[in-house]
Amino acid sequence: MNGHDPFALRALLGPDAALCRRAITGEQGVSLPPFIDHHVHLHLIDEGPLAAGGIAGVVDLGGDPVALAQRDHHGIPRVAYAGAFLTAVGGYPVGRSWAPAEIAREISNASTHPGVPGGAATAVDEQASFGASVIKVSLNRVDGPVFDPDTLAAVVSSARERGLPVVAHVEGEGMAQLALDAGIDALAHTPFTEAVGRKLTAHAVTAGQVWVSTLAIHGAGDEASENARINLAGFAAAGGRVLYGTDLGNGDQPVGVHPAEVAALHRAGVRGPALIVAMTDPWPSSVAPTGVCTFVAGPAPTTLDEVAAWLAGACVVPAEELIHDDH
Template structure:
């Protein structure tokens, strides 16, 4: 039998956590909401093992929109996507070895009239027609040109007319401010290339901006900046989403314990860590009838939660018998 106090479990892992049993195998463990990695690139990874290693859903933040549109809607992971990066002519990630031409659209005209070659509406409409749930823009001034404020504003307006949020890759001096001025919905990485002051972080929180973590892809001063920026943002009430930029670097697919440990160290702990994993963004609610299952006893303390979550797997919800007391 599982050694678990349901009240202690909820204190460590949040109100939706409960002891349970897999009906087919009889295995006892802890049941949690389904987990999403909010930043992946499916064309760079082998996705078949995601579910067995705890990830039910992913958000592809830069891929071939036609290939993504052709994906089956059945099975796992459940995929939401942005389609292609919208970027300035010659901007990131154009020309990168990992970035085939199909994953970028170069915006050369701020026009919001459909069909204009290189126009904003043309690019946004293409991603929407291919089933995008979010539009992604590139604001990487560290390595090339970026969308000017007028064009960026046109992308935001055009996307919102179509009911789509806008997420940005922000890198380089002044790019977080540009994202804030444009009132972008989400940052695809915690800001790592510049220190943010309290006023900037307060603006991000007031806008309701979400930040996708991706802390563990960095090292050195970039890692330090990202962790401190995220810790300040989270303490101020900012919404944090678990994301790993999976496909970037040689890492096994599935739950990334180093990312969880970095979030924990930045103060996103226990129930807040589960919230970052289980947030259905960009959907309003989870669309898959599965749960996260971690076999065996629950973690003994908050410090144990990141490593313990490394044992998570995805299980059909109707296979779980919850042991509520």
């Protein structure tokens, strides 16, 4: 192969990393489990380059539930989705230029009974009926009204009854705490508008809350960037479950593995095997995309500092095409 010690490789990239070659071309490299971007908006991107850029699966966290349900669900990238944002009347992202009316549902009634116009259960049921794997709520106090605790509780309990986790966009002072108090399962972004502190972080870890990274959407070195980095570093160090996610569709970002997001995770202490876990976690599914692997051609990295740039060369290939050479 390339002379790399397979034991050192696994210490650097986790137990599933393997030296291999492609059967057809003979190209040598490293195979990893399929990568997933846990925060994208498919209606805002050309998804065609995702696989060539190393992404085998995505989680759409805000789109038209009808269009998402009509997709071919057998191809790559594998797509899990939340359907529409559930938000307070007039809440984020209603009225935004990037957010057509189809991707938001305004909830005006805390009813947990099905079929109530504007009701919490009605909105949850709609997303579930179109195949949602997770329910997304908007808790953005900066850009509009947010749910009162009773309505938020109704959304969460309705999702629980349907076996669906709830992910929240939290933005503004106190929103991370509101999500935690409501039993929200995941945060669509690492909190960035405030430093959440050790108490909330410890509570989030104990509760099993999951945080999607989205660190690179912030301006380098600005307050939001520093808040997010510090918050994620504390969460990861306390044992929190971190997911790689880019908010793809928000601004000009590469369609594929995002080197700046990987590097930001590294700076926040999510590196080595922990980084690969964050990039391959199948959440909200319990099963990873099947039949494919992430493949990075060329020599394997030898230090942690090389990993972020190296992963930029990833692509998705059929698992059957790879011959493992490190047994």
